[in-house]
Amino acid sequence: MDVSFSSWKLANEGKGPLPLSGDSFSFLFDRRYTNRLNRMSRVFFEAYAKATAELAISEDRFPSLSEVEAKMESGAVYAFKDRLMKNTQFFDEVKISGVSYLVPRAYHFVDSSGIYTDLIFDFEKGTVTLPSRRKVPLLKDRTEIREPHAGETAGEEKRTPEPEVEPTGMEVPRGEPAAEELPGAAEATHAEPAEPPEMQAPPRHDVAEALYMEEAAEPSEIAHPPIPTVPQATPGARAGAGEKIPAERRPGYSRTQIGILLAALLIAAGIGVFFIYSPFLAPAQIDHVMYAAYISNSTNESILNFDIENSAGIQHEVELILPENIDRSVIARGGTVTVSHYRGTLVRMSSSGDSSIKVYLSERRDYVPVVLSVSVPEGYDSGIVVHGRSYEVSKKDRELELRLNVTSERVEFDQSYMRTR
Numbered sequence: 269m270d271v272s273f274s275s276w277k278l279a280n281e282g283k284g285p286l287p288l289s290g291d292s293f294s295f296l297f298d299r300r301y302t303n304r305l306n307r308m309s310r311v312f313f314e315a316y317a318k319a320t321a322e323l324a325i326s327e328d329r330f331p332s333l334s335e336v337e338a339k340m341e342s343g344a345v346y347a348f349k350d351r352l353m354k355n356t357q358f359f360d361e362v363k364i365s366g367v368s369y370l371v372p373r374a375y376h377f378v379d380s381s382g383i384y385t386d387l388i389f390d391f392e393k394g395t396v397t398l399p400s401r402r403k404v405p406l407l408k409d410r411t412e413i414r415e416p417h418a419g420e421t422a423g424e425e426k427r428t429p430e431p432e433v434e435p436t437g438m439e440v441p442r443g444e445p446a447a448e449e450l451p452g453a454a455e456a457t458h459a460e461p462a463e464p465p466e467m468q469a470p471p472r473h474d475v476a477e478a479l480y481m482e483e484a485a486e487p488s489e490i491a492h493p494p495i496p497t498v499p500q501a502t503p504g505a506r507a508g509a510g511e512k513i514p515a516e517r518r519p520g521y522s523r524t525q526i527g528i529l530l531a532a533l534l535i536a537a538g539i540g541v542f543f544i545y546s547p548f549l550a551p552a553q554i555d556h557v558m559y560a561a562y563i564s565n566s567t568n569e570s571i572l573n574f575d576i577e578n579s580a581g582i583q584h585e586v587e588l589i590l591p592e593n594i595d596r597s598v599i600a601r602g603g604t605v606t607v608s609h610y611r612g613t614l615v616r617m618s619s620s621g622d623s624s625i626k627v628y629l630s631e632r633r634d635y636v637p638v639v640l641s642v643s644v645p646e647g648y649d650s651g652i653v654v655h656g657r658s659y660e661v662s663k664k665d666r667e668l669e670l671r672l673n674v675t676s677e678r679v680e681f682d683q684s685y686m687r688t689r
Contacts, residue, residue, distance in 0.1 A: 271362055271369045273324040273391075286374035290381035292356040293399050298579075303401040308348050308579060308622060313387075313396045315339035316370070321394030333368045341601075344575040344622050346678065347560045358387070382406030555580035555685045559640075562678040565632055572627040572636055572674060576602075581620050582645065582685055588615040588625065589639035599626045640670040642683060649688050654681040 294302070296309040319331035319339045337345040349370070353361055358377060359370040377387040382405040388397040521529070558577040563570065574588065590613040598607050603619025615625060629636070644650040644666045652661055652668055660671045672679065 271330045271364065271371060273320070273328050273330060276330070276371060280375060283374065285376040285378040285386065287378045287380040288357050290379055290383050292358060292377075293379045293384040293387070295352070295355040296399065297401065305398060305400075306579065308344070308577070310398060311340050312336070312345065312348055312352075313398060317389055317391065317396040318394045320389075320391050324391055330369050330371055333370070336370075344558075344560070344577040344624060346562075347558050347575055347577050347680065350680075553687050555582055557582060557584065557683045557685065558680065559683065560678060560680045561638065561674045563629075563633065563636065563674060563676045565676060570629040570632045572629060572638075574625040574627075576617075576619065576623045578619065578621050578623070580685070582648075583618075583620040584645060585616065585618045585643040587617075587641040587643075588627075589613075589641065590615070590627065591637060594627075594629060594633075594636065596628045596630050598628070600624065635673045635675045638672060638674050640672075642668045642670070644668065644685075647688060648685045650683060650685050652681055652683050654679065 296305055298304045298306050316331070316336050316339075319336050323329055323331050323335065333345055333349055349361075349368070353359065357373065359372055362369045362371055372389060375389050375391075379386070379399065382402070384399040384401055386397070387399045390396065557580070560573075560575045560577075562573055564573060565571075572590075576586065578584070592609075592612045595613050598605070598615055600615075600617055600623065602621055602623030603617045605625070606616045608614045608616075613627075615627065617623060617625060642650075642652070646666075650668060652670055654661075654670070654672065662669045668683070670681070
């Protein structure tokens with residue numbers, strides 16, 4: 269793969285948008301505010317589009333990383349490039365004679381998950397349309413709508429006829445009219461049935477005798493036991509009216525049991541709230557500041573580069589201690605810098621965002637011994653981890669001191685900040 273802009277443009281003519289997974293788009297957004305673009309993403313893509321538009325006209329090629337960095341407001345382009353290539357699929361990396369170039373895989377990128385809007389390059393104008401997070405994601409599937417058959421209207425649906433259910437236990441013989449159709453049926457339903465002579469209430473003085481006779485009768489002799497009528501209350505019956513009849517006990521909880529359950533629920537809820545909102549039990553918040561150091565040699569100059577990526581916005585101070593008479597000049601971006609030459613070259617930077625330091629060396633060097641001193645702000649505990657290089661770390665009061673040799677091979681290290689409770 270080459271870096272010719274005209275060849276790339278010819279190969280991508282007529283191609284539609286390239287769909288990518290939502291992870292490629294979510295990487296461009298802030299970790300804490302997921303609906304806001306990361307500042308480094310915006311700066312890098314705008315600088316890349318502007319540098320490509322200029323070099324496509326003058327040299328018919330895509331820009332190198334150093335040429336993109338020259339268009340950016342702040343440095344740390346190499347650290348961002350490594351993370352961009354690891355987490356997204358917007359670019360292919362091409363290395364020619366040790367120089368890195370990023371070639372886009374398309375003009376137009378689409379989020380296949382429908383959460384983010386499109387990312388579009390316009391290299392003729394040197395601009396880029398960056399994505400944003402949609403409030404409502406696009407629907408990928410739609411519900412199928414059944415078309416009505418011939419003879420149906422749009423609002424009608426076929427319904428299966430429900431069978432008529434006749435009430436059980438009421439059979440009407442065929443050929444005979446129903447009870448409602450008989451004349452006088454309505455009056456008959458409201459009229460009280462006449463009692464047969466044997467079911468009429470006996471006189472008061474015969475009640476006891478009638479009850480005694482019923483108990484003495486044989487079961488075989490009683491085919492249909494008569495329904496006893498309720499006699500009028502006697503003075504003896506009124507005397508027993510004051511007796512208490514035990515109430516039927518129904519299953520359930522008593523008031524005491526309900527109170528105990530409610531108290532247990534309230535205690536459990538209070539313990540849960542304490543564990544959730546207690547600052548002593550909440551997980552500690554850890555932020556990271558990424559550093560990178562390397563030497564870039566060319567025919568005319570040799571530069572010691574030091575990049576800082578601080579997306580968390582932590583206010584910190586960094587101090588570089590170099591050997592004596594090693595620098596010609598120092599250039600810094602993104603912070604306040606002081607330089608002194610007492611017992612060596614000392615460069616101190618104070619910043620709260622992405623920044624970089626370039627030390628132009630007085631002569632060509634293969635390595636430079638560096639002492640890096642980083643202050644730890646109040647309310648934080650901190651540590652440093654160096655990736656792939658021998659180093660020595662010591663801690664004194666509120667400062668971390670790192671000693672290592674910087675060469676043309678890029679070395680990266682990570683400083684973690686954990687809030688103390």
